[in-house]
Amino acid sequence: MSAGGLVALVLLIVVAAYSCAGGVDYGAGFWDLVAGGAVRGERPRWLIDHSMEPVWEANNVWLIFIMVISWTGFPVFFQTLFTALWLPLALAAVGLVLRGAGFALRKPTRRLAERRVYGAAFAVASLLTPFFLGAAVGGLASGRVAPGTQASADTWANPSSIVAGLLTVAATAFLGSVFLTADAHGLAAVDLVGYFRRRAWASLVVLAVLALAGAVVTRDDAPYVYGGLTSGAGLVLVLAAVVGALGTAWLLARGAFGWARVTAVVCVAAVVFGWGIAQRPYLVPTSLTVAQAAGAPTTLRWLLLVIVVAVVVVGPALVLLYRLDTRGRLEALSDTDLRRPAAARDTPPTV
Amino acid sequence: MPSAPSALSLLSAHAPPQMLPARELMAFTLASHIVLVPLAVALPFITLVMHHRGLRRGDPVALLLARRWSAVMAVQFAVGVVTGTVLTFEFGLLWPAMMGRWGDVFGLGFGIEGWAFFLEAVLLAIYLYGWRRLRPWTHFWLGVPLPFVAMLGAFGILAANSWMNTPGGFSLGAAGRPVDVRVRQAVFTPMFGPQYWHFAVAMFLTAGYVVAGVYAVGWLRGRRDRYHRLGFCVPFTVAAVITPVQFVLGDAIARAVFHKQPVKFAATELVWTTDRHVPEYLFGRLQPDGTVKGGIRIPQLDSILAGFSPDTQVTGLTSVPAGDHPTVVQATIAHWAFDIMVGVGSLLILLALWYGWSWLRRRDMPGSRWFYRCAALAGAASVLTVECGWVTTEVGRQPWIVYRHMRVSEAVTSTRAGALWAMLGLVIVVYALVFSAFLAIVLKMRTRWRQADEGLEGEGPESVTPYGPRPETAVPGGGR
Numbered sequence: 001m002s003a004g005g006l007v008a009l010v011l012l013i014v015v016a017a018y019s020c021a022g023g024v025d026y027g028a029g030f031w032d033l034v035a036g037g038a039v040r041g042e043r044p045r046w047l048i049d050h051s052m053e054p055v056w057e058a059n060n061v062w063l064i065f066i067m068v069i070s071w072t073g074f075p076v077f078f079q080t081l082f083t084a085l086w087l088p089l090a091l092a093a094v095g096l097v098l099r100g101a102g103f104a105l106r107k108p109t110r111r112l113a114e115r116r117v118y119g120a121a122f123a124v125a126s127l128l129t130p131f132f133l134g135a136a137v138g139g140l141a142s143g144r145v146a147p148g149t150q151a152s153a154d155t156w157a158n159p160s161s162i163v164a165g166l167l168t169v170a171a172t173a174f175l176g177s178v179f180l181t182a183d184a185h186g187l188a189a190v191d192l193v194g195y196f197r198r199r200a201w202a203s204l205v206v207l208a209v210l211a212l213a214g215a216v217v218t219r220d221d222a223p224y225v226y227g228g229l230t231s232g233a234g235l236v237l238v239l240a241a242v243v244g245a246l247g248t249a250w251l252l253a254r255g256a257f258g259w260a261r262v263t264a265v266v267c268v269a270a271v272v273f274g275w276g277i278a279q280r281p282y283l284v285p286t287s288l289t290v291a292q293a294a295g296a297p298t299t300l301r302w303l304l305l306v307i308v309v310a311v312v313v314v315g316p317a318l319v320l321l322y323r324l325d326t327r328g329r330l331e332a333l334s335d336t337d338l339r340r341p342a343a344a345r346d347t348p349p350t351v
Numbered sequence: 352m353p354s355a356p357s358a359l360s361l362l363s364a365h366a367p368p369q370m371l372p373a374r375e376l377m378a379f380t381l382a383s384h385i386v387l388v389p390l391a392v393a394l395p396f397i398t399l400v401m402h403h404r405g406l407r408r409g410d411p412v413a414l415l416l417a418r419r420w421s422a423v424m425a426v427q428f429a430v431g432v433v434t435g436t437v438l439t440f441e442f443g444l445l446w447p448a449m450m451g452r453w454g455d456v457f458g459l460g461f462g463i464e465g466w467a468f469f470l471e472a473v474l475l476a477i478y479l480y481g482w483r484r485l486r487p488w489t490h491f492w493l494g495v496p497l498p499f500v501a502m503l504g505a506f507g508i509l510a511a512n513s514w515m516n517t518p519g520g521f522s523l524g525a526a527g528r529p530v531d532v533r534v535r536q537a538v539f540t541p542m543f544g545p546q547y548w549h550f551a552v553a554m555f556l557t558a559g560y561v562v563a564g565v566y567a568v569g570w571l572r573g574r575r576d577r578y579h580r581l582g583f584c585v586p587f588t589v590a591a592v593i594t595p596v597q598f599v600l601g602d603a604i605a606r607a608v609f610h611k612q613p614v615k616f617a618a619t620e621l622v623w624t625t626d627r628h629v630p631e632y633l634f635g636r637l638q639p640d641g642t643v644k645g646g647i648r649i650p651q652l653d654s655i656l657a658g659f660s661p662d663t664q665v666t667g668l669t670s671v672p673a674g675d676h677p678t679v680v681q682a683t684i685a686h687w688a689f690d691i692m693v694g695v696g697s698l699l700i701l702l703a704l705w706y707g708w709s710w711l712r713r714r715d716m717p718g719s720r721w722f723y724r725c726a727a728l729a730g731a732a733s734v735l736t737v738e739c740g741w742v743t744t745e746v747g748r749q750p751w752i753v754y755r756h757m758r759v760s761e762a763v764t765s766t767r768a769g770a771l772w773a774m775l776g777l778v779i780v781v782y783a784l785v786f787s788a789f790l791a792i793v794l795k796m797r798t799r800w801r802q803a804d805e806g807l808e809g810e811g812p813e814s815v816t817p818y819g820p821r822p823e824t825a826v827p828g829g830g831r
Contacts, residue, residue: 082443295455
């Protein structure tokens with residue numbers, strides 16, 4: 001495989017990782033949005049806060065890599081994407097700000113009214129951001145984007161984009177609810193296990209309906225990718241996704257929540273890989289191939305080296321973070337930790 | 352040299368209408384983000400110093416300070432993550448042609464930065480959330496890589512920025528496209544070393560003065576306990592020690608600009624024509640005819656500063672065609688930014704010397720209230736110098752986005768100006784809300800801690816749920 005092909009593969013892996021890690025995050029935000037009023041939504045929101053807190057920043061850094069690998073490895077591809085899909089990407093960027101800031105600022109705030117504002121910003125942006133990102137993917141996959149295409153509504157407000165956007169939102173809701181079910185189980189919050197498990201099943205049904213709608217829409221609207229997904233390796237991956245989805249439903253019913261997380265990730269990752277495989281050999285179907293878009297060969301080799309070093313360095317740290325988090329070793333500082341212990345009051349403040 | 356009117360029409364033909372809003376958007380988001388960068392890079396280090404002291408000496412006051420700084424770091428890092436992500440998007444949203452043509456030449460630095468940043472996010476999460484359940488020394492050691500990782504991240508960003516200033520590591524092929532990329536030369540460009548060290552030290556210095564400033568205010572308000580003393584001394588010492596170092600590094604980068612980017616140097620020093628015995632202007636405004644209005648003129652000094660001799664020849668702005676150097680207004684902006692940075696930096700050295708003198712003589716902090724007044728201002732002043740340094744380097748490079756290879760007007764997106772102005776408006780509103788909320792929350796945390804320290808309960812114990820039932824003590828009318 002050429003250096004360009006390898007970098008494209010890495011890009012696909014990183015996109016899949018972001019879809020899963022970021023997806024869990026967006027999904028948690030989605031369930032925050034629909035958790036109801038202050039009293040009814042108290043318990044689910046407590047769990048969402050608790051689960052997301054230590055990992056959300058790391059989850060979202062995957063997006064930075066997608067950008068960096070794109071512009072270093074495939075400069076023309078990056079330029080094409082951000083020229084043709086200007087508006088959805090700009091709105092996604094605004095959504096990312098509202099989401100991150102809303103989440104981070106809600107935690108240390110006390111007044112209910114302020115918390116509501118921050119929480120609403122976080123939750124609404126958690127819905128809109130994946131929609132716009134999905135819509136951009138739809139525009140790309142349906143062949144509406146090509147080098148030199150100028151931004152227009154058609155590139156992202158078209159049948160494929162809308163279906164892809166809705167599918168992305170549904171997938172995040174599915175991932176979020178499966179992970180929250182497992183977290184509720186880990187924290188022995190019995191009521192929430194049932195609460196999120198029902199939502200996981202419900203989102204699977206929605207996901208299935210949207211997937212079928214997507215198949216109908218993309219058949220004529222995105223023929224190249226449709227063809228790739230309904231034959232050969234693409235079809236195998238689609239079937240793997242279906243098996244993953246059904247397996248998740250079954251494992252949730254059995255109470256094997258840890259394994260349900262794995263199958264849910266397999267399901268979403270298989271769809272992303274399927275899309276990538278279906279696009280072969282194009283980065284932008286059907287106008288820009290991987291080979292045409294590839295940057296300078298020296299840079300690509302160096303980029304691969306940087307990636308290898310990063311995997312060696314970041315990998316263990318990331319594993320450590322997720323292990324500590326799933327074992328409940330990570331916990332935010334409480335007010336008591338931030339209060340002055342008796343021993344620290346050496347001299348009374350002279351006010 | 353073309354006559355003035357034709358040069359102007361040439362310029363306006365080159366400047367598409369969307370360039371101004373694109374530039375304003377980039378400037379606004381970067382100016383906002385850069386305020387958070389010193390704390391993101393250096394607050395972990397200062398906190399670890401305090402943490403180490405707390406563990407080593409079993410000092411609960413030091414540990415409390417480290418924990419509280421962690422709590423601030425958690426919020427500040429989160430806001431920095433989102434404003435930084437916006438900048439990443441803006442490379443594509445605003446300057447797609449720069450990335451399209453040069454992405455594979457200078458993008459690798461960002462690759463390094465991306466991974467470093469990932470590692471930073473992971474380690475920071477472990478550090479911030481590890482206080483309660485991890486063993487104390489394990490927790491400390493897991494935090495130790497943070498400052499190094501932050502420096503590695505800065506390496507990537509500065510490699511990219513210094514490449515834009517002194518691009519290298521490629522040859523030009525047909526149609527002006529880069530070919531034959533040599534990665535090492537593209538990363539280690541002539542301006543990289545001076546820019547990197549000047550920036551890295553600026554981050555530590557600024558973070559030190561900002562944090563110490565908080566406790567200087569407390570000290571002035573009469574809170575002279577050990578908590579405030581420690582909270583002031585540790586960060587202020589870090590900053591004071593490196594302030595003189597920064598003076599040397601600042602001098603080195605100015606000289607590097609003189610040699611490697613002579614036209615930028617001419618802009619920051621308001622030099623119109625290439626000459627020897629060039630005077631130095633403190634402030635002043637460059638006029639279209641090349642004269643300088645206002646300001647203080649010191650004969651010969653610019654030549655002396657640039658080359659240690661009044662005979663040193665300094666390149667002027669007019670050594671290149673009018674369209675290839677900063678405009679008169681841009682040069683004046685770069686010049687003022689440069690002078691403010693140098694002025695404030697010099698004052699900070701005096702402050703650091705005052706502190707050092709007091710420790711040498713009395714083994715104690717200075718007693719004068721004036722010292723603490725200055726120290727309280729030093730935080731804001733050093734943030735101002737960071738902004739000024741960035742303005743100097745970016746405005747001084749105009750009209751180039753890639754020095755001598757691509758103009759800003761060639762790189763700008765084709766999106767309509769109206770859409771960009773609307774986006775700028777939206778971003779200003781969102782950022783104003785986010786930053787004011789951030790500031791309000793940090794101030795509220797401070798008030799809450801102070802009230803707890805003084806035995807006064809604030810608003811009652813924190814409810815850990817985002818929308819818990821309204822506490823009894825909730826302010827009437829506080830709800831919707």
